[in-house]
Amino acid sequence: MIEHIVLFQFEDSTTEAQKEEGARRLRHLIHELPGIIDIQAGQNYSTRSKGYSMALTVLFRSKEDHERYTPSPEHQAVVSYLKEIGLIDSLAVDFETSSEK
Numbered sequence: 001m002i003e004h005i006v007l008f009q010f011e012d013s014t015t016e017a018q019k020e021e022g023a024r025r026l027r028h029l030i031h032e033l034p035g036i037i038d039i040q041a042g043q044n045y046s047t048r049s050k051g052y053s054m055a056l057t058v059l060f061r062s063k064e065d066h067e068r069y070t071p072s073p074e075h076q077a078v079v080s081y082l083k084e085i086g087l088i089d090s091l092a093v094d095f096e097t098s099s100e101k
Contacts, residue, residue, distance in 0.1 A: 019053065
């Protein structure tokens with residue numbers, strides 16, 4: 001299995017409602033793309049975030065499922081929305097997990 005973790009940083013003018021809509025759209029990808037076992041997205045509440053205010057975690061069955069996810073039109077539509085509302089930066093980490101989850 002593959003764990004995909006992304007942190008998002010937005011402009012100060014991006015509203016909480018816009019960020020929550022972005023998180024909702026990300027979570028909805030589980031219904032649109034095969035190979036996603038679990039997906040979570042939400043707003044940060046920690047003071048240790050270094051400016052990253054939203055996070056995403058996605059668990060994929062395989063590297064191939066992850067490789068299909070990134071360029072998919074469904075994923076790219078969400079990325080476009082995040083950029084539209086003021087995405088400044090994102091940081092992603094991907095790693096293989098044990099199959100015991």
